[in-house]
Amino acid sequence: MSAANTHQSQSTRFLFWPRRGSQISIFEMAIFAGCIAVAMLGLSQSLKDIAVLTFLWAGLALAWNIAGGYAGLISFGHAAFFGVGAYTSTILFLRFGLTPWFGIWCGGLIAAGFGAALAIICARLRGPFFILSTLAAAEVVRIAAMNWASLTGGPEGLSIPPVAGVTNMVFASKTAYAVMMLVFFACVYVVTKSLEGSRYGYYLYSVRDDADAASAAGVNPVLVRTAAMALSAGLTGIGGSLFAQYFLYLDPTFLISPDLSFQFALLAAVGGLGTAIGPILGSFLITPMSELLRSYLGSHAAGLHLVIYSALLIVVMLYFPSGIAGAITRIAGRRGKS
């Protein structure tokens, strides 16, 4: 079993990247100022679209990171929470006329419930077993959404009427959406940061790094993990509702697809797991890159953009295993020494 242990100690080393306190640094302030500028500036509509998506995926990657990075619960089923959130707010709006401003919270709550349930179901599982179980659970949710047509509209999905209005939470301008997504992602960031410095945050680290020691010290690992999963799932659900308000069309095969779950994890992993800034950097790098690759190469040869994208992904994963955040600290560390 020590082969396994070697892996574990290495991952542990990488996950313990230096944590400074939870105060806001100049670096973070600069990033947020930049984001506000991008959201407010009169950029072209298609760049705004990329900005909206970048902010949204950043928020979702941050939400995933609470479970995947901080609690060590590498979930490939987050698309289920995303879908649950999107469906909840949309169904409440279309069926009962409840404003999405209220619906997103319901979506978040129900998604949190799903997250807690999944965490309890998979409480004993680790590593690949946890990954594959979450994947399977999300597939179960997807198939249910596909076939429960009276509730979810089935395979034809649900359309939100594209009528702009504040109570509908549908806007004509992309700036409004960019601001909305920015607020979402800033909120998730604040949640993550406050988690880092909190007592509960330390519980998370302790459970992630050594569950046995943690429970010996009086921390209940199952409870801590369940809470982390619920929080992460709830935030993902809210993100799903916001996505629904932006795209205005819910299609179960996309909304609850494994691809989407991979994407959340991918952004966090490329940026740097278990760091607050990592998922943001990941989304800021990957989202515009994949959108631009598709828009410039998508029309030339079918598949070329994805070939280039995936080749870059392989190289980045192999050469920057601790993500961009890890690479930055390494460079900063070298400078500091010299």
Place this chain on the structure above:
Amino acid sequence: MRKWLRLGACLIATSFAFMAEDRSQAQEPIRIGVLLPLTGPFAKNGIENWEAMQIARDMINERGGINGRKIEYVNGDATSPAAAISETERLITKDGVKITTGSFASPLAIAVSQAAERQGVFHWETTGAAEIITRRGFKYTFQVGAPARRYGQVAVDFIIEDLSKRLNKSVNDLRIALLWENRAFGKSVGDGIRAYTGQKNIKLVYDEGYDQFSTDMTPIVQKLKDVKPDILIAISFPNDAILFQRKAKELDFNVAAFIGVSAGYSSPDLRNSIGSMVNGIFVADFPPKVNPDVLNPEIRKVADEFYKRYEAKMKRPPAGHAAAGFSAIWALFTDVLPKAKTFEPDELRDIALKLDLPEGSLVNGSGIKFTNFDWPDDPKDAGQNLRASIGVWQWTPEANEQVFPAKLATHAPAMVPLPDWSKR
């Protein structure tokens, strides 16, 4: 005097400006955004459609374009609904297209039209079928292809008007089974058939959806075998259609007539996949090639050229959806755009709503009349084409022949009842 001079100069200057603008407009191409799935699971049909669209563009440009303006495509890879929305928005906002078209599959059509409507852009949907596309009250979405229920209706009509006689049974004595893939298209068509047979008091002995990514068809075929239908209507995609036919042969499941609907059974390379097993299968779909007599003489020439070019390029005849894609875009080129001056969506919408093309005006035998005519529950002026031709054709040992409705037909239905597997 000076005043007059100044006024005259102004007039001359402005008229020059107008002329200059006119001239530049005459040369500037008309840009159209084409949204099709070029990667991912829908890629096969998306790419075939894209080839057909490109042939249409080349043909119109060789004929001098539209009022002297060439057609230029800007395309996007609408691989999933989310990508379809992003790509549509990109084409509209970055490349400035005012007209979009595409998008082959129903979920993609739903997404693309959503994005186009939101941006106030005219969307000319060529093949999407799910009825929700035109039931959302959109102003600028026009669906040239048939609505999903039409596919089912034609299959049922074919049974009532033709097969029941050939099988010497009254419609009510026939055991009819319905199998549908449970994505947007299959479900829509299945719903349509259920509603239509209900209306005609025909009972379905079997009615189930299945997952098109399923890898084992044994349970489905076995259940059908136990139900013993005379006629099976199946809505499938290519991979599952192949798996189904092979499994039917393996388990010796026989029907007197098999009607496949669209995508899976209409793909021309189905014969490469399952060989002579295709013979005798009926397909309810856009006609890939209709009896040329129904086409008006001018469009017949266009059709001949299209089929020739497509076969030269792809080494096989076009599938129904590719021919439908060509037909729809060609109608846009010849019947909508030449009448436009500003190319603003409101103007295009007015032109489209005024269109009244009899059947046989499009390459695949369709006509065009956008209306909400026979469905009172629909939004007013829903851009649904009610003259899209959907017919039934049959795989024959040599090629395929249109068999229904009678006026599009090139051949009489053969191999009814279908011989058992043991005799094929």
Place this chain on the structure above:
Amino acid sequence: MTTLGQLVLSGIFIGGIYALMSMGLTLIFGVLRIVNFAHGEFLMLAMYGAWAITKMLGLNPYFAALAIVPAMFLFGAVVHQVIVRPALDKPHLVGVFATMGLSILMQNAALMVMTADLWDVPPIFGRSVEVGPFYFKAELLLGFAVTILCSLFLQWLIRSTYLGKAIRATVQDGEAAMLMGIPVPRIFLITFASGSALVGLSACMMMPLFSVFPTVGLNFVLIAFVIVVLGGMGSIEGALIGGMCLGVVQSVSSYYVAPAYGQMFYFVLFLLVMIFRPNGLLGQKGAATIGIND
């Protein structure tokens, strides 16, 4: 009764095919502790290979195995050296995303080269085999027989050869094996390459049953994951039993409940096994809960 018998037997036979496809994955999973997310695309590549050889030489795809199996062994070795080995000493997610990147890469490269068309080989046997009231495709029975032979061979290899002992030692305790002079990196290489070769074999058995197209792997990869974990990771007989269970559950539940839910049932079965018997049916004790890399 005939119906149930047909469903169960067909389920077992198709499950055997699934099992053969999963054996390579379980071997790699068991020894290297890495989930190869490109497994489905390995299958796709090998199926294209089998199709091309069949088409060009006019042989039947079973003969293509003679070329495809060694070719896939080499391909696996190259992938191991370039992508898997560098990921082994890194956090688990690196391997996951590197192989996932490879999967997207292979899918789209195949799309560019082969287009999205479906390709098939002509049937080998004209008729199904009839046993009493039951019907079976001869290709399916042949595939099942190869699965059984292959699993017996692998059992023998792992139990009785030096290589097998080295593999078992590596699985049990990599560091100790290294100290005992077992070249662990080479064992990893051989395992990954052999796992890929097994995928090649299964592709040749599957080619007469299924069409090949760029995204064909997606239809099978989740099944393979479920089987591997169901049977217990690294266990060949586990994969065999897991495959058959999955085949039977899929076919019986699709028949008696609804075909649209067939997949849902095996995912539910998978989750139930994970809850109550997390090591799988025949897996190593504690494998799922000790934290391979959490």
